[in-house]
Amino acid sequence: MTDENFDVQGFARDINVLLVLATLRDGSKHGYQIALDVETESSGLFRFRHGTLYPILHRLEAEGFIDGSWSKEGGGRRKKVYALTAGGRAHLEGRRAHVGEVVARLLRVISGPGEAPA
Amino acid sequence: MTDENFDVQGFARDINVLLVLATLRDGSKHGYQIALDVETESSGLFRFRHGTLYPILHRLEAEGFIDGSWSKEGGGRRKKVYALTAGGRAHLEGRRAHVGEVVARLLRVISGPGEAPA
């Protein structure tokens, strides 16, 4: 059913959050890598500006959905590697289902009289 | 193809615009009626606050996508009735296709390894 009330702002925010969490599903990554992977996996459609991505990562970490830790291997360039937490995984699945539902309903409402979207 | 670059803000904005334009497809309506119809057609999921709707209508009218005219029939309560223009209809179809494409790609990227969305 997914009877949460819809919020346009939160919906747009969810998109970015889902992209981040989804790429972290196949392994821990640092921010810069997440941006590259999202762009690759979406064939260049979705791309993060770092002024957008890093604040999202900080927020997700504060909310407990991802777990960040500085890797100082080799003493070289600093990287903050993020891993999906159990809560983050649950959030990902929940939001994904919600977004899917909202999207299905949206397409139904805005679809023309002739066509019926699956 | 739809190889426009994706923009999160514009996407959220598009949703509201599409909801308005889509309800106007089955006849001219005034703002308040649009809000009611969107809520009804989406089974209460999407709903406009008037502080959101009216600015959108003004903008759409300024952009030439809808055509507003005051109806003073009966001398009673004033209503501004909006009709879809040819440009508005074209915009609706174009944005709808674009949103559909973006949504399909989004669902593909954020879908789990096990499931393949149609």
Place this chain on the structure above:
DNA sequence: TGCTGATATGTAGACTGCCGATATAAAGAC
């Protein structure tokens, strides 16, 4: 007749969140 609630439109200010610019810093190329 006065009260309330639904209809109907509009604006102003607060709030939120993305985007572009700027800053810092190390690694590798040339």
Place this chain on the structure above:
DNA sequence: GTCTTTATATCGGCAGTCTACATATCAGCA
């Protein structure tokens, strides 16, 4: 030695929604 790429971070501007306020008509009810 300098330039580009990798890597993270923050700040100001801007766009757009939301809450609240403002205005006005009409129907129902007591």
